[in-house]
Amino acid sequence: MLTLDRLRITQDDFALEADFSIAPGARVAVLGPSGAGKSTLLTTIAGFLAPSAGRVLWAGTDITGTAPGMRPLSILFQDQNLFPHLTVSQNIGLGISPRPRLSTGDSRRIEAALERVGLAGLGARKPVALSGGEQGRVALARCLLRAKPLLLLDEPFAALGPALKAEMLALVAEIAREQGTTVLMVSHDPTDATALCPETVLVAEGTAYPPRPTAALLANPPPALAAYLGP
Numbered sequence: 001m002l003t004l005d006r007l008r009i010t011q012d013d014f015a016l017e018a019d020f021s022i023a024p025g026a027r028v029a030v031l032g033p034s035g036a037g038k039s040t041l042l043t044t045i046a047g048f049l050a051p052s053a054g055r056v057l058w059a060g061t062d063i064t065g066t067a068p069g070m071r072p073l074s075i076l077f078q079d080q081n082l083f084p085h086l087t088v089s090q091n092i093g094l095g096i097s098p099r100p101r102l103s104t105g106d107s108r109r110i111e112a113a114l115e116r117v118g119l120a121g122l123g124a125r126k127p128v129a130l131s132g133g134e135q136g137r138v139a140l141a142r143c144l145l146r147a148k149p150l151l152l153l154d155e156p157f158a159a160l161g162p163a164l165k166a167e168m169l170a171l172v173a174e175i176a177r178e179q180g181t182t183v184l185m186v187s188h189d190p191t192d193a194t195a196l197c198p199e200t201v202l203v204a205e206g207t208a209y210p211p212r213p214t215a216a217l218l219a220n221p222p223p224a225l226a227a228y229l230g231p
């Protein structure tokens, strides 16, 4: 369970508050107007930004002061964070070890992860020789291999076409289900939220609200969300 305990995040004159928990294995969309603080919330959970008050807990343990790399989570942001000078296999290997040289066991696990995301045999390529969708799959394979219990997604597939994006989201959902991963996904697209996430956290007017059923929230959006979604 992820708990944001009376969390307050401030950046200059921007402030965001959150006080709720997310159940283990839940898939939760993070929706709200541009600039409302969706990315800031994920960045704080990931540990790249320290809150000005409150705590972040995972399974009851306070991780507010834990370094990002030591947190029980993987993050997938829009630019897939692949290193251009490393091969696909080496990029995926970074998910489990900082050493570029891979053991035989590591290589086997990486090949299995590549196969899982439909990229079997492409481990020796450099990211530049992959399409955008394939790069997204590599980043996902890295998360898959890390098998952390919490996955933070910040519009990772926004640059992809609708069909490919839907395919990637379906793959995320499938892997999350298999691994029992808790997923928190920032999106600008209510369709994506509906497809992947039964629950949604609305971020608006300085507050990240507790998760609510996505369908009910979208069917009857509060004014800030209605204005953002448009007619």
Ligand SMILES: Nc1ncnc2c1ncn2[C@@H]1O[C@H](COP(=O)(O)OP(=O)(O)OP(=O)(O)O)[C@@H](O)[C@H]1O
Pocket: 011, 012, 014, 032, 033, 034, 035, 036, 037, 038, 039, 040, 041
């Ligand atoms: N490094 C920073 N220093 C000061 N303020 C910042 C910084 N980064 C973001 N902000 C401000 O924090 C607020 C929230 O930004 P954030 O990127 O989290 O919003 P968002 O909901 O993810 O927006 P979008 O949907 O447009 O990506 C904005 O007002 C932004 O200007």
